Amino acid sequence: MRSGPFLNRRALIRGSAAAGLLAVPAMGALTSCASGGGSGDDGGAERGETSADNPFGVSADADLEVVIFDGGFGDQYAVDAEALYQQRFGTVDHTKTQEIQSLLQPRMVQGDPPDVIDNSGAQAMDIAALIRNEQVHDLTELLDAPSLDDPNVTVRDTLMPGTVEMGQFGSEAVYRLNYALHVYGQWYSRTALERLGAEYPRTWDEMLTLCEAARREGIAGWTYPGVYPYYFNFTLYPFIGKIGGIEVLQALDNLEPNAWRHDAVRTAFEAYYELTARGYVLRGSPGMTHEESQTEWTEGRALFIPNGSWVENEAAATTPEDFDMAVGPPTGLDSSDAMPFGTLWASPGEPFFVPAAADNVPGGLEFLRIMLGRESARNFTELVSSLTVVRGATEGMSLPPGLTSASEILDAAGDNLVSSRLPDWYRQLNNEEIGGAVAAMMAGEIEPDEAIDRCQRAADATAQDDSIQKFQHT
Amino acid sequence: MKDTPRGRERLTPRDALLFTVAFLVPPRFTPDRVRRDRRYRKLDQRRFIAWFLALPLLVYAVFVVSPFLQAFFYSLTDWTGYSATYTFTGLENYQRMLEDDKFWESLVNSLLLLVIAPLVTLSLGLFLAYMLNVGGRRGGATGGVAGARFYKVVYFFPQVLSIAVISIIWARIYSPTGLLNEGLGAVGLGSLEREDWLGGDVAVWCVLAVLCWAFVGFYVVLFSAAMSSVPGEIYEAALLDGAGRSVTFFRITLPLTWDTVRTGWIYMGIQALDSFALVDVMVPEHGMDVLPSYLFEKAFRDAQAGYATAIGVALFLVTLVFALLMMLVGRRERIEL
Numbered sequence A: 001m002r003s004g005p006f007l008n009r010r011a012l013i014r015g016s017a018a019a020g021l022l023a024v025p026a027m028g029a030l031t032s033c034a035s036g037g038g039s040g041d042d043g044g045a046e047r048g049e050t051s052a053d054n055p056f057g058v059s060a061d062a063d064l065e066v067v068i069f070d071g072g073f074g075d076q077y078a079v080d081a082e083a084l085y086q087q088r089f090g091t092v093d094h095t096k097t098q099e100i101q102s103l104l105q106p107r108m109v110q111g112d113p114p115d116v117i118d119n120s121g122a123q124a125m126d127i128a129a130l131i132r133n134e135q136v137h138d139l140t141e142l143l144d145a146p147s148l149d150d151p152n153v154t155v156r157d158t159l160m161p162g163t164v165e166m167g168q169f170g171s172e173a174v175y176r177l178n179y180a181l182h183v184y185g186q187w188y189s190r191t192a193l194e195r196l197g198a199e200y201p202r203t204w205d206e207m208l209t210l211c212e213a214a215r216r217e218g219i220a221g222w223t224y225p226g227v228y229p230y231y232f233n234f235t236l237y238p239f240i241g242k243i244g245g246i247e248v249l250q251a252l253d254n255l256e257p258n259a260w261r262h263d264a265v266r267t268a269f270e271a272y273y274e275l276t277a278r279g280y281v282l283r284g285s286p287g288m289t290h291e292e293s294q295t296e297w298t299e300g301r302a303l304f305i306p307n308g309s310w311v312e313n314e315a316a317a318t319t320p321e322d323f324d325m326a327v328g329p330p331t332g333l334d335s336s337d338a339m340p341f342g343t344l345w346a347s348p349g350e351p352f353f354v355p356a357a358a359d360n361v362p363g364g365l366e367f368l369r370i371m372l373g374r375e376s377a378r379n380f381t382e383l384v385s386s387l388t389v390v391r392g393a394t395e396g397m398s399l400p401p402g403l404t405s406a407s408e409i410l411d412a413a414g415d416n417l418v419s420s421r422l423p424d425w426y427r428q429l430n431n432e433e434i435g436g437a438v439a440a441m442m443a444g445e446i447e448p449d450e451a452i453d454r455c456q457r458a459a460d461a462t463a464q465d466d467s468i469q470k471f472q473h474t
Numbered sequence B: 001m002k003d004t005p006r007g008r009e010r011l012t013p014r015d016a017l018l019f020t021v022a023f024l025v026p027p028r029f030t031p032d033r034v035r036r037d038r039r040y041r042k043l044d045q046r047r048f049i050a051w052f053l054a055l056p057l058l059v060y061a062v063f064v065v066s067p068f069l070q071a072f073f074y075s076l077t078d079w080t081g082y083s084a085t086y087t088f089t090g091l092e093n094y095q096r097m098l099e100d101d102k103f104w105e106s107l108v109n110s111l112l113l114l115v116i117a118p119l120v121t122l123s124l125g126l127f128l129a130y131m132l133n134v135g136g137r138r139g140g141a142t143g144g145v146a147g148a149r150f151y152k153v154v155y156f157f158p159q160v161l162s163i164a165v166i167s168i169i170w171a172r173i174y175s176p177t178g179l180l181n182e183g184l185g186a187v188g189l190g191s192l193e194r195e196d197w198l199g200g201d202v203a204v205w206c207v208l209a210v211l212c213w214a215f216v217g218f219y220v221v222l223f224s225a226a227m228s229s230v231p232g233e234i235y236e237a238a239l240l241d242g243a244g245r246s247v248t249f250f251r252i253t254l255p256l257t258w259d260t261v262r263t264g265w266i267y268m269g270i271q272a273l274d275s276f277a278l279v280d281v282m283v284p285e286h287g288m289d290v291l292p293s294y295l296f297e298k299a300f301r302d303a304q305a306g307y308a309t310a311i312g313v314a315l316f317l318v319t320l321v322f323a324l325l326m327m328l329v330g331r332r333e334r335i336e337l
Helices: A009-030 A076-088 A100-110 A127-132 A140-144 A190-195 A204-216 A229-244 A246-253 A263-277 A290-298 A361-371 A374-384 A401-413 A427-442 A448-464 B013-024 B040-074 B092-098 B101-135 B148-160 B163-174 B179-186 B203-228 B232-240 B245-256 B258-274 B276-282 B291-301 B305-329
Strands: A064-069 A092-097 A116-118 A177-183 A185-189 A220-222 A302-307 A325-328 A344-353 B136-138 B141-143
Touching: A064 A076, A064 A100, A064 A361, A076 A092, A076 A361, A076 A374, A092 A100, A100 A116, A116 A361, A127 A344, A140 A361, A177 A374, A177 A401, A185 A190, A185 A229, A185 A401, A204 A220, A204 A263, A204 A302, A229 A246, A229 A263, A229 A302, A229 A344, A229 A427, A246 A263, A263 A427, A263 A448, A290 A302, A325 A401, A344 A401, A361 A374, A427 A448, A427 B291, B013 B040, B040 B305, B092 B305, B101 B148, B101 B203, B101 B245, B101 B258, B101 B291, B101 B305, B148 B203, B163 B179, B163 B203, B163 B276, B203 B258, B203 B276, B232 B245, B245 B258, B258 B291, B258 B305, B276 B291, B291 B305
Parallel strands: A064 A092, A064 A116, A220 A302
Antiparallel strands: A116 A344, A177 A344, A185 A302, A185 A325, B136 B141
8 A cells, every 4th residue: 555655755865865875886987087187298299490580490370378377467568479479470379367276287187288387476386296297398498599689699698697597496407487587685765764864784783773763763674574474585595695605595495404503594583583672673564464564664664674676566556756665685794794795686586387298389488589588578677667587688778766776786796696495495394484483583472593493493394204395406 | 565574586687687677767668577576666766766866966976976085095196286197105195194293283273163163153143042032021021132133134244245255354353453453452452462463373263253253143043043933932931930041041942942053063163174265364374274274285385185185084084073973962852842
């Protein structure tokens, strides 16, 4: 006797639960597909005739796909460079995005990437992992090709020092081209310094005197974005380099044992801690974002901010007319420093690379060669107020005050350039551990000794961590 | 009834094949041999269920079950997440996890949120819902306090905002020149001001506060609904017997809404375990982590998708244990109204 419906609710629920359980093992078949695909055609196979103005042999009708990070620099400079490509070759498919990773990671996995990627921004892809997987094309042939403007000069010789090194990851191969040249240092307002009747401080004693004078006027000596304490890299690392010489910074990069316990590091940390201990740091800085601290700075509540040459553009909205923005090389300790005053960290950012599996590898290389031509480089500086890695490209251009100052101190530094690879080789170590230790020290929570201990422990942990790829200066 | 002794004769292989075919083809093609069999009715039922659920089950399998199983597999590899290649490393990721201080720190933070956030949020939610629905005492009858409807809307308001908006607003509030510091200064508690709420040790409590603020309104509404299904006569009877507010709450309201409270507890616990958006937006990179944000960093910043999935599996286990515990601990005799 069956009086109820053909199938009662209880049976349906029981049955569907059972079916759900059955579905689980049945899915075993599906389990290996997130990383599936990637047939790995090696791309760039068809190269046409090479010639003096087509050194990579781009076929005349080869289309190009370019993905540009649409951040502070926008994408107009790339559109303009693409127009130059289109005059000679096929059409360009241009994409701009702020989310490089979400857009491109699946395509990298599938083995179907675009031809040129501007791998920048907070959502950049981990280049070291891509290199390890052999997914990035070696740009050496680009560097050895004749430059766009003068066939007798190779591309390599048109670049600022440090550009090639920033593309190297522990070997001779160059995997990326960092296009925008950032000048790091202590950014300040000439007007503010004049009001205090002060010169730019060259030694730490002068710095402390200046900060004391500022404090009497109710102005803080320094501010910084405590939310991103690695902004201190920009002045602290070259400061260490100036005191102890370039080898100290290289030892830090190489994660050598006790590298952080070097006297130069200790002296530099103690000097910076002095700023906090004497109350020369703007109250509230430990919790500020870069924008908040920059605004405090442009509004005249602090004299110095550790920053890079993008700040002029970024802070333009809040910068007063008579601010007269300038950047100085890191103030030294005293005359016993290993390197002279003027020693500077300038380092190229905005990394471009050509994926190894791109359909049009020669086209990608040619596009970068066009970008490195004078016309594109000047256009870039014109559009976004940033220097490029192209040597002397800004000659005769009229630049805004901050950028003028940046290119002046860059010229003045000459060969006294230092650099640190910690930010791009070991991002977690640099941003979280060292950044965290410096943040705590500058907030007055810990003393320099403990900050150094924390840095050393973190560096040792990174050195021992097999899951992190290691690099060495060559 | 059909409950005759089940002395089933075994199916011959040919019959088994026929039954399988019958299961897979539409009813009208069912072979007569099967249709006449006693067991056909069972098969018909099961066939109905299976066919009815085939499509949703397929979707569920592809988009829910398979990623889960894949995660277990990838947690045993060194996959970077950027290419189609990886090597199988066995339990290495799990071993590394056990020795990873950062993992334990984020686990502790997550567990702290898991325990305290539901406790605070649900207590507040229950208290407020009770006051809005039963707490008022007008002319002997029970009802909400004055302005109950208005309060309900106000409490629910954060729920309308997306979690990203909430995170950004609260990041501003916690900023050194934000509302919190200024507020403390204004009421003479300037000594409690901090330069760095979100980067230091108190960050987890700051996140906890936002989490509770964001969700309490939802529970007020949820519990209000549950409480309104409790018949008024029960309250009146209690009132006549001289029960005060707290007695009424613990003897009547709580037992009668227990099922809802338990469900809410699990849901809030899972919200607290997640709290990814809050931490990711509000807390600086060098500050605290919870499991999901640590997982995200490992997967998408450090290109260690294999290790990240191992963390994901740990998170899955924590969630599972929590849900099971809640189911077991909270089990009570159901009271039919």
